[in-house]
Amino acid sequence: MDALTAEQIAERIWLSIAERRLRPGMRLKEAELAEVFGISRARVRQVLAMLEREGLVTSEVNKGAFVAEPNVEEARDIFHIRRSVEQRVIERLMDRLDESKLDAMVAHVEQERVANAENDQRAIIKLSGGFHMMLAEMAQADFLCGLMRDLIGRSSLITAAFRDSDKYNCGPDEHEEIITHLRSGDVKAAKKAMAHHLDHVEKELRLSGEREAAKSLKDALLGGA
Ligand SMILES: [Zn+2]
CATH class of the missing domain: 1.10.10.10 (Winged helix-like DNA-binding domain superfamily/Winged helix DNA-binding domain)
Structure with missing residues (x-):
């Protein structure tokens, strides 16, 4: 190596x-x-x-x-904060939107669909969090971006720890719905769609603490998924 x-x-x-x-x-x-x-x-x-x-x-x-x-209460805290931050991201983003940004969002969601179709877990996880990060970056709000980077990292850990199925499902359909409202300039609907989406992601987590058996560190780091 x-x-x-x-x-x-x-x-x-x-x-x-x-x-x-x-x-x-x-x-x-x-x-x-x-x-x-x-x-x-x-x-x-x-x-x-x-x-x-x-x-x-x-x-x-x-x-x-x-x-x-991550404990269950902390997981709920993180989603609570994400809901507020991402509402603000949508508001800030609205003033900075243009066709090229909207096209980039659509292209991102397309990549998510491909990853889902191929069941490429690595890509699914990266792209799902990546969509939320992308919106924060496009909003060009440095403070929100910093918060989001932290929150997305923690959310990924929580999702890894608590998600209910093997499919990481921060779904492309719900992302697309947010884009549709952004494109039509309906900030209220976009915020509502984002809130609904985050509720949905949180609900898919099994926020009670049962564990799977641990593999060896070497297998965990170098083994296949
Ligand atoms: Zn999402």
Whole structure:
């Protein structure tokens, strides 16, 4: 394996969490991670610190690092905040919309449909969160963007931990509905569609804590989905 950057390794670990191969509560041993990725332990610590800042990893003195275990109340908090933030994103976005942005949204949803049809879990997860991130970026509101980056990362972990089926279903149909209202300039309807969509995503989560058996760290990071 070529030497990966800290960002690439963080991304790999994030994906393993999002694809449910790396489960909440699993221990992330420095030595094992160093071996799996062929990097120094100093680099491993750098990656873990990065993930900890994003809320995906927790560390305990003398015990090491673990995949964060979001609790049910925290999951509800995050969706509560997302609802407010994303309502504001829609309002801010409305003033900045143009054809090229709308076309980019439509193209994004098309990619989501392809990923769904191919059952490409990695792409589905990335694209689903990516749609929400895209709206925040197009709104060109830096503060909201920063919040969304954090919220999407945490939402992905929660979805990975709690989703009810293997299909990550932040559906392209509901995204398309939001775009339709944005295109017609109906801010009220767009906000309503977004609120409904986030309610739906939250409802699909099984917010009670049963667990699946953990795989080994190596399998979780390098194995197939
Ligand atoms: Zn969505």
